[in-house]
Amino acid sequence: MTPFWRRRRDEDLEEEIRTHLAMAARDRVDRGEPPDAARAATHREFGNVALTKEITREMWGWRWLERLVQDLRYGVRMARRSPGLTAVAVLSLALGIGVNSAMFTVVESILLRPLPYAAPDRLIMVYSVGSFGPITFRDGNFTEADYVEMLKLDVFSQLAAYAAYPAAVTGGGEPVRVPRTQVTPTFFTALGVAPALGRAILPSDDATAETRAAVISDAFWRRRYQADPRVLGATTVVEGIPHVIVGVMPASFNFPPKTELWTPVQIRPTYRANTSVKLLGRLRDSVSPPQALAVLQTTLTNLARARSTTGRVVERERVSLVDLRDSLVGKVRRLLLVLLGAVGCVLLIACTNVANLLLARAASRGREMAIRTSLGAARGRLVRQLLTESVLLACAGGALGLVLAYVTLPAALSWLPPDVLPRTDEIQVNGAVLVFTFVLCVATGLVFGVSPALVSSRAQTIRSSHQRVDAGSPRDSRLRGGLVIAEVALVLVLLVCAGLLLKSVWKLQHVDPGFHPDGLVTMNIALPDRIYRTVEEKRAFYERLLDRMETVRGAADVSAVTFLPFGGLLVNGDFTIEGSERCKPPSLMVDKPSVSERYFKALGIPIVRGRPFEPRDTAAAPLVAIVSETVARTCWPGEEAIGKRLTMDDPSKGRWLTVVGVAADIRQADLSRSPVPAIYVPMRQESHSFFLNAMSFVSRSGPNISSELREAVRELDPSLPVGPMQMLDDRLAGSIAEPRLRAAMLLAFGALALALALVGIHGVMSYEVVRRTAEIGIRRALGAPTAAVLRLVIGRTMRLVALGAAGGVAGALAVTRVLRTFLFGVEPFDPATFASVAGALVAVAVVASAIPARRAALVDPTVALRSE
Amino acid sequence: MLRTPRYQHRIELLQGTLDLLILQTLQWGPQHGYGISQAIRNTSDERLQVDTGSLYPALHRLERQKWIAASWRVSNNNQRTRVYRLTAAGRRQLASERSRWAQLSDAIAAVLNPARKVSDP
Numbered sequence: 001m002t003p004f005w006r007r008r009r010d011e012d013l014e015e016e017i018r019t020h021l022a023m024a025a026r027d028r029v030d031r032g033e034p035p036d037a038a039r040a041a042t043h044r045e046f047g048n049v050a051l052t053k054e055i056t057r058e059m060w061g062w063r064w065l066e067r068l069v070q071d072l073r074y075g076v077r078m079a080r081r082s083p084g085l086t087a088v089a090v091l092s093l094a095l096g097i098g099v100n101s102a103m104f105t106v107v108e109s110i111l112l113r114p115l116p117y118a119a120p121d122r123l124i125m126v127y128s129v130g131s132f133g134p135i136t137f138r139d140g141n142f143t144e145a146d147y148v149e150m151l152k153l154d155v156f157s158q159l160a161a162y163a164a165y166p167a168a169v170t171g172g173g174e175p176v177r178v179p180r181t182q183v184t185p186t187f188f189t190a191l192g193v194a195p196a197l198g199r200a201i202l203p204s205d206d207a208t209a210e211t212r213a214a215v216i217s218d219a220f221w222r223r224r225y226q227a228d229p230r231v232l233g234a235t236t237v238v239e240g241i242p243h244v245i246v247g248v249m250p251a252s253f254n255f256p257p258k259t260e261l262w263t264p265v266q267i268r269p270t271y272r273a274n275t276s277v278k279l280l281g282r283l284r285d286s287v288s289p290p291q292a293l294a295v296l297q298t299t300l301t302n303l304a305r306a307r308s309t310t311g312r313v314v315e316r317e318r319v320s321l322v323d324l325r326d327s328l329v330g331k332v333r334r335l336l337l338v339l340l341g342a343v344g345c346v347l348l349i350a351c352t353n354v355a356n357l358l359l360a361r362a363a364s365r366g367r368e369m370a371i372r373t374s375l376g377a378a379r380g381r382l383v384r385q386l387l388t389e390s391v392l393l394a395c396a397g398g399a400l401g402l403v404l405a406y407v408t409l410p411a412a413l414s415w416l417p418p419d420v421l422p423r424t425d426e427i428q429v430n431g432a433v434l435v436f437t438f439v440l441c442v443a444t445g446l447v448f449g450v451s452p453a454l455v456s457s458r459a460q461t462i463r464s465s466h467q468r469v470d471a472g473s474p475r476d477s478r479l480r481g482g483l484v485i486a487e488v489a490l491v492l493v494l495l496v497c498a499g500l501l502l503k504s505v506w507k508l509q510h511v512d513p514g515f516h517p518d519g520l521v522t523m524n525i526a527l528p529d530r531i532y533r534t535v536e537e538k539r540a541f542y543e544r545l546l547d548r549m550e551t552v553r554g555a556a557d558v559s560a561v562t563f564l565p566f567g568g569l570l571v572n573g574d575f576t577i578e579g580s581e582r583c584k585p586p587s588l589m590v591d592k593p594s595v596s597e598r599y600f601k602a603l604g605i606p607i608v609r610g611r612p613f614e615p616r617d618t619a620a621a622p623l624v625a626i627v628s629e630t631v632a633r634t635c636w637p638g639e640e641a642i643g644k645r646l647t648m649d650d651p652s653k654g655r656w657l658t659v660v661g662v663a664a665d666i667r668q669a670d671l672s673r674s675p676v677p678a679i680y681v682p683m684r685q686e687s688h689s690f691f692l693n694a695m696s697f698v699s700r701s702g703p704n705i706s707s708e709l710r711e712a713v714r715e716l717d718p719s720l721p722v723g724p725m726q727m728l729d730d731r732l733a734g735s736i737a738e739p740r741l742r743a744a745m746l747l748a749f750g751a752l753a754l755a756l757a758l759v760g761i762h763g764v765m766s767y768e769v770v771r772r773t774a775e776i777g778i779r780r781a782l783g784a785p786t787a788a789v790l791r792l793v794i795g796r797t798m799r800l801v802a803l804g805a806a807g808g809v810a811g812a813l814a815v816t817r818v819l820r821t822f823l824f825g826v827e828p829f830d831p832a833t834f835a836s837v838a839g840a841l842v843a844v845a846v847v848a849s850a851i852p853a854r855r856a857a858l859v860d861p862t863v864a865l866r867s868e
Numbered sequence: 869m870l871r872t873p874r875y876q877h878r879i880e881l882l883q884g885t886l887d888l889l890i891l892q893t894l895q896w897g898p899q900h901g902y903g904i905s906q907a908i909r910n911t912s913d914e915r916l917q918v919d920t921g922s923l924y925p926a927l928h929r930l931e932r933q934k935w936i937a938a939s940w941r942v943s944n945n946n947q948r949t950r951v952y953r954l955t956a957a958g959r960r961q962l963a964s965e966r967s968r969w970a971q972l973s974d975a976i977a978a979v980l981n982p983a984r985k986v987s988d989p
Contacts, residue, residue, distance in 0.1 A: 013924075016950045020902040020920065023947070027906075045920075052921045059928040 009060065013053055021046060071388035078389055079396075085361060086393070088763075089354045092756060093397025096350025097444060098404035099343040099749065101429075101437045105409060107336050108436070109427040110329050116252050116426070118192025119282075123324040124289065126150070126159075126279035126296065130317040138320065139327075141275040147184075148269040149303055150279065155292040157284045158190035161277040163265055164256050168528055168721045171237035173224055175721035177526065179258045180238065182207070182265035188215075190282045191255065195247035197221075198232045205246075207264035211235070214243035218251035220260040237719075238263060240530035254425060257328070280324065293321050328422050335742060338818060342497070342749040345490045347440075349753050351448035352487045353760035354393065358452035359480055360767045369456050382457040390449025391442055398441035405429070417737035451479060480764050481800050487757045488804025489811055491750070492841055496812040498750040499833040500819060500826055501743035507825035508736045514666030514675060515565065516604035517728035519700055522564055523709055524723040526694040531719075538692040539619070539684060545716055546596055549699065552708045557602035557700040560683055562594045563668070564696035565603075566731040570669045575679060577635050578645040578656060588634055591668055591678040592648060594686040594695075600626075600663060602698050603728075610642045610661030617682045624685070625657035630677040632662045648679070649687075657681065671736060672824045698728065742822055754841075758848045765797055765852040773859055781861035789857045797849035798842070805838045886918065886926050888969055891954065891962040894936060898953035900943075901927060927952060935961045 021042050028038035046052070079086040114120045128140035142150075147161045160183060167180035188200035195215060205213040214236065216224075225231040234245050243263060265277065283292055296319040322330070369382060406429055413424055455476055525545070532538045542560055549558045563569055572589040597613045599605075608629060617624050625646065632641035645656040665675035686692055699709065706725040713722050733740075769776070776789055816828040826833070893899060893907045904927075905918040930936045935958035941951045954962070 012950065013928075015948060016901060017924065019900070019947055019949050023900075023902045023949075026945075047919065047921045052924055055921065056924045056928050059925050059932060061932060 071385045075389035075392040090397045092350040092353045094400035096347035097398040098401030102405035102409050103343045104436050105433045110423045122283045125322045125327040127320045129320050143275050144267045144271040155287045155295050156281040158186045158282040160184050160187035160190045160280045163277050167239045170719045177721040177723050178260040180261040181259045183262050196250040198247035205264045207266035211242045213246045215247040215262040217260040221248045240528040345494050346753045349490050349756045352483045355448040356483050362452050362456040379457045383453045386453035387449045391445030394441040394445030420738050484800040485804040488801050489807035491753045491757045492808025493811045494750040494753050495837045498746040499837050503826045504824040505739050505743045508671050511671040517732050520698050520728040523697045523725050548712045554701045554705045555699040557598050559599040559602040560596040560695045560697050562691045565668045566735050575648045576651050591676045594683045594691045595680050596683050606664045608662045613682045623657045624660045626661040626663050626680040628665050628678040762848045765849040769852045769856045776859045777861045786857045790853045793853035793856050801842050801845040888965045894954040898951045900949040900951050
């Protein structure tokens with residue numbers, strides 16, 4: 001079998017040499033020699049024809065390719081000759097390479113791939129860094145006036161401002177609340193993305209007009225308008241204001257993430273009261289980020305100096321510039337890199353397994369190698385051929401792994417909790433992944449192939465074809481032992497990491513939030529200012545809604561609260577206690593929920609002292625408040641809080657609230673953080689429209705009444721969107737979705753690694769038993785009891801695993817600190833986790849070696865001795 | 869695949885000179901492999917016998933370097949022969965090889981006869 005491109009040349013060379021011989025022979029005949037003798041002499045003179053051809057062919061320059069083809073063909077033949085071994089190796093590698101391909105696909109799509117915008121590397125987020133009372137913030141907003149000032153700078157070719165708040169969309173279908181972003185006309189031009197249909201927001205679109213412009217997302221267009229292209233020009237009502245749909249964005253456009261509606265934002269050049277806009281800029285090509293930062297910083301400092309800062313203004317002390325991609329994905333970088341490391345470990349374990357398999361086979365191929373060496377094959381040539389075989393195995397595994405990754409990745413992604421990973425819609429296998437996988441295959445093949453190749457090719461020249469060749473020398477046994485140790489160490493590192501994360505999740509799940517979330521269904525209602533203009537109207541609506549919901553069969557303890565714990569929004573504010581300027585020390589920021597009377601009962605928040613709110617606490621009655629224990633303890637240490645007075649307004653207004661009760665502390669947003677102090681006010685006495693714009697309603701009941709609750713809202717105001725009803729305990733669980741995901745992923749990879757390692761350990765021990773059959777037979781014949789034979793095998797396993805565990809503990813100690821930010825309630829060096837994982841691993845490894853040990857114990861001395 | 873080191877050495881040893889001899893021979897006109905070996909043998913008064921095991925690899929290597937070009941011709945007694953001829957690049961190579969050979973043989977001669985060199989001036 002010769003490659004097609006070679007056949008012609010081979011024939012030519014053949015003929016050339018034939019002609020040479022013929023001419024030489026004829027010359028001899030011409031000189032008078034007899035033809036037979038002439039032919040023989042010519043051949044003698046010419047020498048080894050085959051060898052000459054071989055060397056001549058080398059001059060053609062593609063020998064390496066031919067050798068590769070030859071080696072590959074040989075590799076395929078070898079693989080087919082031992083299908084069992086090949087299957088196990090390919091499967092191991094498929095798992096190892098498959099998880100790596102999948103993980104790399106995720107990493108590539110999220111961390112490496114440029115954003116789908118024009119020249120995305122010039123896009124940056126401009127953030128403010130500063131403080132708000134005692135709270136410091138990064139990634140902060142700017143005021144509209146700041147934006148106008150920054151527009152005057154020439155560091156950006158485009159600078160856009162936007163503000164993302166959900167909005168109610170009514171008219172033309174079910175009222176819904178959608179993620180809406182109000183944007184400047186420069187928003188779309190800065191990103192360099194044009195709508196798929198219609199036009200973007202233009203400077204001529206007035207943000208204060210009676211009828212405004214709106215651009216909708218592809219998803220919203222399909223969902224609400226059934227992808228009707230005649231949607232352009234249709235009117236929809238956003239927060240009570242008519243908007244004309246002027247454009248539909250392409251499906252790939254997803255910024256800010258999840259936005260479904262873009263409308264013009266109002267920019268008031270002198271408005272400084274609130275930092276309401278985020279800034280997104282496109283840097284000029286001539287401006288570097290540090291230059292831009294310097295210019296912006298100077299501008300901000302000058303602005304701050306020019307403005308007299310008094311009272312409760314937000315201090316924007318610094319500017320920070322963050323690459324747009326980093327602003328989207330920076331949060332998950334560490335997690336993804338940790339996971340990439342984990343799958344790397346899995347692959348290393350798979351490599352170790354396959355190396356072990358090949359080492360075992362090296363012993364059985366000792367004769368083959370010895371014969372080839374005797375026939376003059378150079379060691380380098382043998383090593384190259386064996387490595388080709390390994391790479392071939394790896395590529396077969398990689399191809400299967402890629403298929404596995406391709407098939408399982410969408411399923412795995414759909415199983416992911418929402419919002420944990422950004423850019424998930426962009427995750428797909430692409431050319432970069434294919435290249436990565438191929439390189440990984442070759443590297444893998446070389447890594448696991450190198451030691452078996454060196455061992456195999458070391459086989460010595462044999463003197464007779466009957467000589468027994470044993471590659472299972474003590475040196476190889478040590479090598480195999482070393483591989484087992486490495487395997488155990490890698491698995492231990494992975495499992496310790498998984499263990500630490502699991503323990504964190506367990507601790508998080510057992511944090512007492514301070515209330516009982518089970519069986520509580522929640523629902524959010526937001527009242528548009530245009531329709532519900534006054535505080536009184538809003539309060540009246542909520543009261544009517546509470547009364548109406550009470551009548552729903554199965555609903556109990558219906559109550560309302562401004563900011564629901566774990567509702568996704570937590571607003572902190574300050575307050576003043578009577579008799580001192582502020583609550584000191586330090587000036588305390590509190591959660592200020594307005595609640596209906598039965599709120600404490602519904603959530604099961606204990607009123608430690610005093611009383612809950614009661615029907616008598618009407619708008620006309622004396623103003624009251626309930627403080628959390630932390631507030632009581634901090635503001636009135638050693639005193640009774642009940643009866644004290646405080647105000648959330650400017651003290652000069654004289655709106656003093658009397659503390660009538662002290663409620664237990666609860667955690668509002670994050671189980672891993674300590675409770676935020678809270679001051680509760682009765683909804684009926686709430687005087688700030690801000691705290692009444694949106695309310696969450698809670699009802700102690702099953703989820704099966706959600707349609708009745710929806711109906712109750714529709715009865716009172718059919719234009720009000722009702723968000724998805726969620727059980728409060730689901731919201732709580734959702735708050736720890738990310739830690740759970742981390743733990744689950746690492747556990748999955750750890751389990752995979754463990755399974756591979758067990759297969760590997762079992763394989764090595766089985767092989768050792770087979771190799772030592774004769775020795776065991778002699779021991780048995782000399783009267784060794786079964787227990788001693790078992791001890792022999794299990795003892796060796798124990799020694800290897802113990803060494804591996806020691807190495808693993810050392811490795812884990814070095815590695816777990818990168819997890820520190822992911823841990824809760826557990827130290828990176830948690831001895832309990834280390835000990836239990838190591839213990840479990842040793843136990844499991846012993847079980848894995850029990851089967852070969854039992855086989856060893858059953859060795860029949862006579863059979864064993866005959867096997868030599 | 870099985871290659872003894874001996875053969876390899878012989879090629880390397882002969883490489884430079886054999887190339888030169890082949891190029892020089894082809895200067896007088898196109899010739900086939902057997903003809904080249906005979907020509908070298910005859911012009912060297914039978915002192916140089918080209919080993920065919922080295923000749924063909926050398927021819928194919930020179931061809932790959934585009935110093936000589938090959939074509940099939942039918943000889944007088946109706947036999948297809950592969951005939952090599954010198955290319956323009958080969959002619960230039962021959963010139964440079966020749967001058968290098970001259971320098972080398974001068975130098976070797978000087979090393980072998982140091983006395984003469986000293987007494988010369």
